[in-house]
Amino acid sequence: MLVATLQVKNLPDALHAQLAERARQAGTTMSDYVTRLLERDLGRPTVDEWLAAHPLPASGPQIDVRAVLDDVRAEYAPDVVAPAP
Incomplete structure (x- = not known):
């Protein structure tokens, strides 16, 4: 299975901090947390x-x-x- 890399440029610091906090609360990495967000959004x-x-x-x-x-x-x-x- 190929795994791609996604880089998000110009991400506001406040948004980055919110993502980091949500990932921490979920007990996962920010990368895994954002991947789940994208999967959920694309599933709709x-x-x-x-x-x-x-x-x-x-x-x-x-x-x-x-x-x-x-x-x-x-x-x-x-x-x-x-x-x-």
């Missing part, structure tokens, strides 16, 4: 994948799910810029 469908598998009924309310999620993300983390469509 993207919004587009979920919407493709769960289409809205044609007669139901027409909701711009992406716009609603962007609004919620802006409220939850206003310093994070939402990706362009």
Whole structure:
């Protein structure tokens, strides 16, 4: 099995400290902790994948799910810029 290396540049010190603390609390290395975070995230469908598998009924309310999620993300983390469509 091949094992790749991932380097994260410009990681804010506060985020690094939080990851280190979470890894310590979990009794694991930061590398293993971040690997588990990535595996968990990639195991979930993207919004587009979920919407493709769960289409809205044609007669139901027409909701711009992406716009609603962007609004919620802006409220939850206003310093994070939402990706362009």
